[in-house]
Amino acid sequence: NAGVTQTPKFQVLKTGQSMTLQCAQDMNHEYMSWYRQDPGMGLRLIHYSVGAGITDQGEVPNGYNVSRSTTEDFPLRLLSAAPSQTSVYFCASRRLGVNEQFFGPGTRLTVL
């Protein structure tokens, strides 16, 4: 199993541009989520999904959209990037009924 994969690894955007961060898992995990990590801080939850077609907001959802059309994929969309969205983004997944979560390698995003 590849586990949780994320693309791209690095991205630089200009203010106002849009982009999608990709996340995929091959473990058939129902639950997937997105976190952001700012310098010197722990991770904070952006959005999460308990299954295909079901998404909900986390602690810091503003400026981000998500959708879950398949069990495997959970993309994160920035519609109009802002410098405040400069961060490292992590995707995570877990199996329902099993509490342990597994994280992807992260995407480092810089918004100029």
Next chain:
Amino acid sequence: GIQVEQSPPDLILQEGANSTLRCNFSDSVNNLQWFHQNPWGQLINLFYIPSGTKQNGRLSATTVATERYSLLYISSSQTTDSGVYFCAVERAGGTSYGKLTFGQGTILTVHP
């Protein structure tokens, strides 16, 4: 929401020394994980330990759920142990399902 406090914030060791990292949390939890974030930014699962004691090589962890704290022990530290150690918890209760709250982390530096 649930509060997670880690101590110490920074720790500097000589290779071979032992250390104890602490995580206090403010509410009942059904998930507690320890992660190591290496210098390349990867989050590595160390322990899933909502209660009890586990050991993995030179690392061990103990969670006393009734007193709302967890300890991570590192023995005979090596330079490769350097990085940031995070504690993350999921508050018990249906509305917090899958939502991990991270502490601020302990920055560990091990000198040769």
